[in-house]
Amino acid sequence: MIPDDVNGGRNANLGRAVVEPEETLRVLEPGQTYASVTDKISAIALAHQHPRSWLIGFITSSTLLMVFCYATAYVLIMGIGVWGNNVPVAWAFDIINFVWWIGIGHAGTLISAVLLLFRQEWRTSINRFAEAMTLFAVACAGLYPILHLGRPWVFYWLMPYPNTFGLWPQFRSPLIWDVFAVSTYATVSFLFWYVGLIPDFAVLRDRSKRPFSQIVYGILAMGWRGSAIHWQRYETAYLLLAGLATPLVVSVHTIVGFDFAVSIVPGWHQTLLPPYFVAGAIFSGFAMVMTLAIPLRSMYGLEDFITLHHLDNMAKVMLATGLMVGYGYLMEVFCAWYSGNQFEWYVTVNRAFGPYALCYWALIACNIFIPQLMCFRSVRHCVPALFVISLIVNIGMWLERFVIIVISLHRDYLPSAWEMYYPSVWDFAQFFGSIGLFFALLFLFVRFIPVISIFELRELVHETEGGHKP
Amino acid sequence: MSGSTSTPPHVYGLLAQFDQPETLRAAASQAYAQGYRRMEAYSPFPIKDMVSVMGHPRSRLPILTLVGGVLGGVTGYVMQYYACVISYPLNVGGRPLNSWPAFIPIIFELTILGAALFTVFGMLGLSGLPMPYHALFNVPEFKRASRDQFFLCIQAADRSFDLLQTREFLNASHALAVYEVPR
Numbered sequence: 078m079i080p081d082d083v084n085g086g087r088n089a090n091l092g093r094a095v096v097e098p099e100e101t102l103r104v105l106e107p108g109q110t111y112a113s114v115t116d117k118i119s120a121i122a123l124a125h126q127h128p129r130s131w132l133i134g135f136i137t138s139s140t141l142l143m144v145f146c147y148a149t150a151y152v153l154i155m156g157i158g159v160w161g162n163n164v165p166v167a168w169a170f171d172i173i174n175f176v177w178w179i180g181i182g183h184a185g186t187l188i189s190a191v192l193l194l195f196r197q198e199w200r201t202s203i204n205r206f207a208e209a210m211t212l213f214a215v216a217c218a219g220l221y222p223i224l225h226l227g228r229p230w231v232f233y234w235l236m237p238y239p240n241t242f243g244l245w246p247q248f249r250s251p252l253i254w255d256v257f258a259v260s261t262y263a264t265v266s267f268l269f270w271y272v273g274l275i276p277d278f279a280v281l282r283d284r285s286k287r288p289f290s291q292i293v294y295g296i297l298a299m300g301w302r303g304s305a306i307h308w309q310r311y312e313t314a315y316l317l318l319a320g321l322a323t324p325l326v327v328s329v330h331t332i333v334g335f336d337f338a339v340s341i342v343p344g345w346h347q348t349l350l351p352p353y354f355v356a357g358a359i360f361s362g363f364a365m366v367m368t369l370a371i372p373l374r375s376m377y378g379l380e381d382f383i384t385l386h387h388l389d390n391m392a393k394v395m396l397a398t399g400l401m402v403g404y405g406y407l408m409e410v411f412c413a414w415y416s417g418n419q420f421e422w423y424v425t426v427n428r429a430f431g432p433y434a435l436c437y438w439a440l441i442a443c444n445i446f447i448p449q450l451m452c453f454r455s456v457r458h459c460v461p462a463l464f465v466i467s468l469i470v471n472i473g474m475w476l477e478r479f480v481i482i483v484i485s486l487h488r489d490y491l492p493s494a495w496e497m498y499y500p501s502v503w504d505f506a507q508f509f510g511s512i513g514l515f516f517a518l519l520f521l522f523v524r525f526i527p528v529i530s531i532f533e534l535r536e537l538v539h540e541t542e543g544g545h546k547p
Numbered sequence: 548m549s550g551s552t553s554t555p556p557h558v559y560g561l562l563a564q565f566d567q568p569e570t571l572r573a574a575a576s577q578a579y580a581q582g583y584r585r586m587e588a589y590s591p592f593p594i595k596d597m598v599s600v601m602g603h604p605r606s607r608l609p610i611l612t613l614v615g616g617v618l619g620g621v622t623g624y625v626m627q628y629y630a631c632v633i634s635y636p637l638n639v640g641g642r643p644l645n646s647w648p649a650f651i652p653i654i655f656e657l658t659i660l661g662a663a664l665f666t667v668f669g670m671l672g673l674s675g676l677p678m679p680y681h682a683l684f685n686v687p688e689f690k691r692a693s694r695d696q697f698f699l700c701i702q703a704a705d706r707s708f709d710l711l712q713t714r715e716f717l718n719a720s721h722a723l724a725v726y727e728v729p730r
Contacts, residue, residue: 111591111695187680237626245630247637249649256655264661272667276693283690299677300683303692306603307674308593313608314670318663321612325659332652535592535695539568 078216104199105537106381115380118527119277119284121377127524130376135520141513148506149224151262159503163166166486166498171225173478174508176333177361177489178218180354183326184362185211189273190322193315198540199390201533202382206373206523207366208270209225213518214365215263217511222255224507235248251335258332263323269318272311275301276532330358337481344424344485347412353405360398360444361474363391363440367467367515371460373523382529385458392457395470399448406445428484432497435478437484443473559584559682559730560702561713562689563722568594571697574720576600581716585705589683589698611669612662614676619661623654688728700728 127135143221162169185207192200209342223232235256237246246253278298301307335352367388374383413425428437439518447469457463490496522528567572568590569712575588579602588597627650631637636644672676683689683700692698699722701713710727 115591115694137650146637237630243635245635246640248627248631248653249646251652254652254656257653261656261660264660267668268663272670280693295679296677299671300679300681301676301693302591302681303591305588305590305594305597305601307676308590308673309598309603309669310606310608313606314666317666321659321663321666325656328652328655328659335652383653532592539592 096509097127104201104384104386105534105541106384109381109428109534109538111535111538114538115284115531118382118529118531118534119280121523122281122525122527123285123290128376131520131524134376135517135524138513138516138520139336142509142517143510143513144170144506145510145514148382148503148510149220150374151503152224152507153229157225159501159502160507161499161504163496165489165494165496166483168225168482168486169498170500170504170508171221172336173475173482174511175221176354176478176482177220177475178214178221178511179333180213180261180330180358180361181365181471182211182262182266182362183330183355183358184217184366185214186262186269186322186326187359187362188366189269190319190326193194193319194323197390199387200383201537202379202529203366203370203387204533205270205273205530206369206519206528208266208273209526210362210365210369210520212263212270213515213522214517215266216258217515218265220511222259223293223480225512251332251339254332256327256334262325262329265318265322269322272315273530274526275299275513276303276311277527279303280531281527327355330355342485342489343418343420344409344413344428344481347409349405349408349412353402353408356398356401356405357474357477360395360402361471363395363398364467364470364474367391367395367463368471369519371467373528377523377528379529382534385460388460388463389457390467392451392463395448395467396451399444399470403445406441423487423488427488428480431484433484433487437480440473440476440480443469444477447473477520556709557730558703558710559685560700560704560708561568561710561717562683562686562698562700562726562728563720564688564691564724564726565697565699565721566695566723568697570721571699572597572600574699574717574722577720580698582707583701583705583713585702585708587613587700587702589689589700591693591694591695591697594697596726602730606673608666608669608673612666615665615669616658616662618665620654620658623657624650628654682728682730685729688724688726696723 134152139374157171160170162171185204188200188207189204189211192204215412226232234240235246235253237248246256269403275298278294279301282291282294282298285294331354333350334354337345338347338350340346370383370387370391374380410425412419416422428434448466450462487498563574565574571588571590572594575586575597578586579600584602586601588594588601590597624647628645631646631650632644638644688696689698699706701717701719703710707713713726
């Protein structure tokens, strides 16, 4: 009745040779019942006391969020001149951070949608918080282009609506495509996340003891009763949303790639950019999921649900997408050389040996060389090593955007227009502050919403153990 | 079977509790064979074939998704055509005003947006959600439908429903308990 390992014995035996016997390569540790998974996950959201580690994390990230609010207020009052960007480097931290954040978001959609379509059951334990990560990352991402507008309070001019100017947005510009792509992505990610949450809100409504949370979760659950016909529609809707989100996620980062590729700046004007941006987005997103999952599982004792199997699989996805990104870097150099275009070639040389060479080589080390350690099974099964590698990849992917944006802009066609770019303290305040915003939202999510999809875990229990037997 | 003469008006139906999805499915298919039609199963997670066992029709949701997608895409194209060709024609180097290849990204995004919105609101609308009150919530044990128990409710509105006979039938189908659901 109870299979030794849902992935077949091969993995399990290999896993045992390397790791401690209690943590094998299962999707779900044995001995779980419908009731036990329900109680364990819902208890996190319904607990009266905030765990100490949660309080420390929330206070730290809220402090950073204050930095973000302060920096944003300062930018709104003084204008974007307080940032370091100026012609010729008119795009800098704001666009770097925008692309970085939106790329991070993409892994969430990939895990929840693409892995669902491929029937990868290991996604169950990580899809919920990966989706939340998407949502919060998109929220952080969206703020940057809006602030970069200079007059953010008229951001709605980006939207097509009948107005007294008699003007329309330029629909032939990738920047307007971006507006539609990012707002659609934010909406669909939210719907996907919320639809996934409805049955779990019903769990919290039914298990909560306090009237206030009963009312709040009751409203959020919309009167969900778990009826068979509702489940059928629900599953259909969820699958359809997954099918819609999959091309969407590819299109969003493709359009982000178009922002660069459609321009005529050397180093940007390449057909390679859209696909290689998508691979990079998935790479950085999985790194961020790993960065979040590792502390989360130890903080709440979720090792039974987010197992080494999950970390191992995520490491493999990172390895694969990392190699795609590496191929992208190689092709960039090759195309620059093969084009015979002196400006393209100069950008390549300037990246590797110019004033920002340190960033370039750090990026190569972070994104190409260090992730190769994950080729070794012993590294993939060493949780602290994975955590460090995932942090390094996050940094590397940020540097990648820095290299693409700043180095291309600071020396393009006319040497008389060349200028160095240095970020100001407000750039850094805004950047680290947005990390605070992201984590503050994430900590609130972890505290008040089930971090793992409870009903999908029950399905998994049903498939692997038959439900009630201890 | 006799009519529902013995059913008091304040009864919504009878709710049987099971602890395994398989027993629930067996009970539901027996009930269907007995001629019960207005019934519904409740479970903490979706059960395979549960809907077909009770004779419910297939969901029409995918059609709604298609309609939403087509509407979104058409809106995207019409909006851009109107803006670029009719309302504000702008000659850029003699290129055609109806430059449809440049319109594709927005058409695509709005197709997805329309389809997603129709899917979610269609799913909620067809299911009658949000529904803050439902008679089943009057049964305290029903809370466990979101935890580890499985329920089958035969509604009093069913033509074959009879308070005593239906209760007997449910007891015979290995229900752990049978509750009367007040309205």
